[in-house]
Amino acid sequence: MELTWTDRQAVHGCDISASFFDPQVVDREDDFTRRMLPVFKTARPALLYSEQDRKNFVADPLIAQPDAVLRHGHGLLSLEYKSQSRRSHRPEQWQRDIPCSGVLQTLAAAMAVAMESGKSVAPLLRCHNVIYFLRPHPELVTRLMTGAAEAKAYWGEDRYVSASQLAAYCEPWVRSRFAQKDDAQAASSEAGRLRHEEMLRR
Amino acid sequence: MDRDFKLGNELTEEDVGADRHFSARQASAAGSTGLNLNAATNGGWGLVFGALALWAIWWLFPGNQRQAQHTPPPPALSEAPAALQPETRKPNGITVEMGANGIVIKGAPTTASAPSSGAGKTTHKAASAASLSARSRAASAAADSQPDQ
Numbered sequence: 001m002e003l004t005w006t007d008r009q010a011v012h013g014c015d016i017s018a019s020f021f022d023p024q025v026v027d028r029e030d031d032f033t034r035r036m037l038p039v040f041k042t043a044r045p046a047l048l049y050s051e052q053d054r055k056n057f058v059a060d061p062l063i064a065q066p067d068a069v070l071r072h073g074h075g076l077l078s079l080e081y082k083s084q085s086r087r088s089h090r091p092e093q094w095q096r097d098i099p100c101s102g103v104l105q106t107l108a109a110a111m112a113v114a115m116e117s118g119k120s121v122a123p124l125l126r127c128h129n130v131i132y133f134l135r136p137h138p139e140l141v142t143r144l145m146t147g148a149a150e151a152k153a154y155w156g157e158d159r160y161v162s163a164s165q166l167a168a169y170c171e172p173w174v175r176s177r178f179a180q181k182d183d184a185q186a187a188s189s190e191a192g193r194l195r196h197e198e199m200l201r202r
Numbered sequence: 203m204d205r206d207f208k209l210g211n212e213l214t215e216e217d218v219g220a221d222r223h224f225s226a227r228q229a230s231a232a233g234s235t236g237l238n239l240n241a242a243t244n245g246g247w248g249l250v251f252g253a254l255a256l257w258a259i260w261w262l263f264p265g266n267q268r269q270a271q272h273t274p275p276p277p278a279l280s281e282a283p284a285a286l287q288p289e290t291r292k293p294n295g296i297t298v299e300m301g302a303n304g305i306v307i308k309g310a311p312t313t314a315s316a317p318s319s320g321a322g323k324t325t326h327k328a329a330s331a332a333s334l335s336a337r338s339r340a341a342s343a344a345a346d347s348q349p350d351q
Contacts, residue, residue: 003215017213041215074217115203122218135209136209141229142228146229
């Protein structure tokens, strides 16, 4: 059975599906899966590791500690949770709200989980009022793979580079390579330019 | 990162599906392409600097070809053409020239100053010879100015 997604857009080098929900309702759930993965209506993926387990997944030199790893069918779910101080994303402009660093960190962690487990992994990013399913562009995955050794040297690490460090290292490249200006951004920029010109005329 | 892995491209209530396979070998090849390009670039710079170094060595330590263009040594003073010899004309008509065997002083010779042989030839006392000549001319001029007795 297909999952119900609110929207689907290409952002930060990924084809991303978004599912919005009411956080005040979902956060009251006792069940971990219901609370963290509200996109699932009937399925109950099995929790393998949570943040408390501090389970490290290593794909030398990358090391990652996802917030949760769950078994789902024949594959795994790698979940990253970014509450962003309980700030809600706007359903009509979530492309501008979704954190690029969070997307990259989620991907890096999912890659490490996939390498160590040998299973197919679905990267999921859960924010305050929305959960995202990330399908990365192959060029982005290649950049994350080749960038791991560079990031390790950049951050001066001896043994491993963390997923968040790799994300921070690759973020400028991703923003440059996959930059896009949607209609709302273009309209906003144009309105700003007109206001600026009007201010200078006074 | 030396292992292949799969990321799910589809997600349903039941499973993670439509696996997308990522090859570590392809990623490393993509990464090493940049390194190869860098190596090629470095090789190019090496050729440039090598050529410059060879040129500098050739310039500083010339071979036989450049020795053939060597400037010939200046001719001996005895062989030098007269036109090239330095000459200084004094206001009183005395000429100081560079002769084959030294400095030659010419002009208004007097009996007192004229050498008996090897006229005007000095090798290293040209200044004293010129002053002697001047003194003798002054003495003869003083004698000419006295009335005949």
